[in-house]
Amino acid sequence: APGGRGDRDLGGVPGECRGELEGGWRTSGKRQVTAGDARAASWEAPGGDGAHAGKIYVRENEDSHDRLLRIDVTTGAVAVVAGVAEADLLVVFDTVCGDARGFGRFASCPGASRRHHAYVGGLLEHTVSVASLCRTLAPRYDGLDGDLLVTAALLHDVGRVEELRWETTVERTDAGRLIGHVVLGERIVSRAIESVGAAFQPAAAMRLVHLLISHHGETEWGAPVRPATLEAVVLHHADDLDAQAAGFMQAVAGAAVMEEPWSDAANAFGRPLYVPAARPRASAPAVTNAMR
Numbered sequence: 001a002p003g004g005r006g007d008r009d010l011g012g013v014p015g016e017c018r019g020e021l022e023g024g025w026r027t028s029g030k031r032q033v034t035a036g037d038a039r040a041a042s043w044e045a046p047g048g049d050g051a052h053a054g055k056i057y058v059r060e061n062e063d064s065h066d067r068l069l070r071i072d073v074t075t076g077a078v079a080v081v082a083g084v085a086e087a088d089l090l091v092v093f094d095t096v097c098g099d100a101r102g103f104g105r106f107a108s109c110p111g112a113s114r115r116h117h118a119y120v121g122g123l124l125e126h127t128v129s130v131a132s133l134c135r136t137l138a139p140r141y142d143g144l145d146g147d148l149l150v151t152a153a154l155l156h157d158v159g160r161v162e163e164l165r166w167e168t169t170v171e172r173t174d175a176g177r178l179i180g181h182v183v184l185g186e187r188i189v190s191r192a193i194e195s196v197g198a199a200f201q202p203a204a205a206m207r208l209v210h211l212l213i214s215h216h217g218e219t220e221w222g223a224p225v226r227p228a229t230l231e232a233v234v235l236h237h238a239d240d241l242d243a244q245a246a247g248f249m250q251a252v253a254g255a256a257v258m259e260e261p262w263s264d265a266a267n268a269f270g271r272p273l274y275v276p277a278a279r280p281r282a283s284a285p286a287v288t289n290a291m292r
Contacts, residue, residue: 080131080154086147088200092208093151095192096158105161110170112160115268116247118170123160126242130156133238141230148204149231152211156239159185182222186212207231215239248273 084090097103111117111126131153138146162184163176175184186209193205210232216223217236227233251267252275263273 080128080135080150083135084147084150086151088196088204089147089151089208091196092189092192092200093154095195096155096188106158108166109161110164110166111157111246112243113164113170113172113176116243116250118250120166123157126246127154127157129242129246130235130238133242134234137234137238141234144230144234145207148207148211149234152208152215152231152235153238155185155189155208156212156215156235157181157185158188159183162188180222182213182216182224211235252276 081090081093084093097106107124108120109123110119111122117123117126131150134149134153135146138144138149159181163172163179163181165171165173189212190205190209193200193208207229210225210229213224214227214232215235217240218226227236247268251269252263252273255261255263255273255275256278261275263275265272267273
């Protein structure tokens with residue numbers, strides 16, 4: 001397969017999802033989704049009682065290489081969502097992303113208009129990467145609220161779906177130019193919190209919103225406020241790490257195709273970059289037992 005990915009072992013995918021991912025995204029018959037030709041895969045919160053079950057959607061892609069990558073990304077998304085135990089946070093996430101149209105747009109949206117993940121599907125790929133980093137980092141720091149951090153990571157760039165249009169080329173909408181994805185995303189999530197009602201504690205809502213509006217780190221980088229909680233600091237650096245690493249790989253892609261050891265200096269980093277040797281891509285994180 002292109003890029004050395006080879007065939008994927010779907011053992012980490014929950015059984016109810018596996019039939020939808022094998023053999024060109026077959027649907028299991030539980031639900032047919034028409035918006036954007038998406039297909040549904042289920043998640044269930046830890047505990048296995050089904051009380052907080054939801055759906056996650058992916059857009060079909062006919063290219064086999066992209067399909068294998070999308071299986072990895074989708075499996076990772078299901079695993080990350082399954083790791084959130086706080087019911088109120090799951091409800092907020094499900095309100096934002098729990099329908100075919102909403103997540104269909106999220107799954108196809110580019111991650112940015114340039115520099116990193118600036119291609120169809122880039123937002124989902126970037127989001128899963130940042131959320132997976134946050135899930136790994138959370139246990140290392142005493143007092144850090146892992147559920148809050150991971151939920152914010154899943155939602156931190158949701159405003160991109162209103163900031164960008166990508167029918168033919170990736171470009172900013174009027175709202176994207178005048179308001180920007182940080183504020184647009186805060187509005188989307190705040191509406192979801194309001195729809196949950198009084199069950200969502202105001203203090204928790206304020207902390208979640210703070211993570212969303214501070215994730216760019218500095219005001220000159222587009223953050224209305226700078227990170228002021230432990231979770232906000234970790235989210236900012238996880239987001240920046242993934243953006244920088246993805247930007248690096250994008251910058252050296254041309255040199256890698258030409259089998260050159262170095263890129264030229266005409267890139268976002270402003271200097272020649274060493275091209276890493278190609279390695280097989282690791283599979284997405286395994287899904288927890290509660291998912292099976």
